[in-house]
Amino acid sequence: STDELVARVRGERLTLPGDVERFPAVWEKVSFRGAGKLHLENRDCALVQQLRRQVLTRMSVQVIKDIERMDCVQGSPRLKVMALVAEKT
Secondary structure, three states, rough: HHHHHHHHHOOOOOOOOOOOOOEEEEEEEEOOOOOOOOOOHHHHHHHHHHHHHHHHHHHEEEEEOOHHHHHOOOOOEEEEEEEEOOOOO
């Protein structure tokens, strides 16, 4: 509807579901935390909170453990989600 109208106005072709590349995928837990590969610190807390509010809400992810104020105070912001990722072959 809206996407179709915007595409027409711009003179573009609307992407159809059949045009999207397909690949094998599985649901997997993904952690954003300090003391891991990301090396997050308490000063990174605002960044993780923005990521949670502005990016992850637009994606098909399920938040398992939300970031909490205490995580920021203790210096290790943590966020754990269940996300659809490419299957490892």
